[in-house]
Amino acid sequence: MFLAMAKKTFVQLVDDFSGDSISDGEGRTVRFAFDGAEYEIDLSNEHVEEFSNVLERYVRASRRVSGRRKTGGASAARNGGNSETAAIREWAESQGIKVASRGRISADIVEQYRNR
Structure with a gap:
């Protein structure tokens, strides 16, 4: 008789700012871009709010230059222009x-x- 073994992998989200573990639903990964580079940071809900508050006044004074990046497909230039x-x-x-x-x-x- 052959017994199969199971393997479970758990992912623990850790607040990149404080180093504390984040329970399910108590934080998230935030994506942002600055000076042409894209970043991700895992934050607790408290730090997400702090991060948002700091950026809010800069975002209000900014111009949005594009929506989300498109994935796959041909560019407008390759499709004969725009x-x-x-x-x-x-x-x-x-x-x-x-x-x-x-x-x-x-x-x-x-x-x-x-x-x-």
Whole structure:
């Protein structure tokens, strides 16, 4: 007779700020980005609230530049372009701003177009 053995693995979330263990439902992983780098930090509910409060005034004064990142699929450039990109190029040329007919458009030009 052969007896199979079972293996159980438990994951314990630890608050990266305090080092304390976090019980189920008492914390979460927070994702954020700063200076082009993305980060994750595991925080208790108390520290999530503190983190949110610190960032809140900066977020209110900020401009959101994009939604969540898309995963998979082809980019707009590989799919033959984007109508907004064409409109930005046309607008830039009408304003006397030099912009290449292909490739990435600088963020400064895109911002000028959107704030016109």
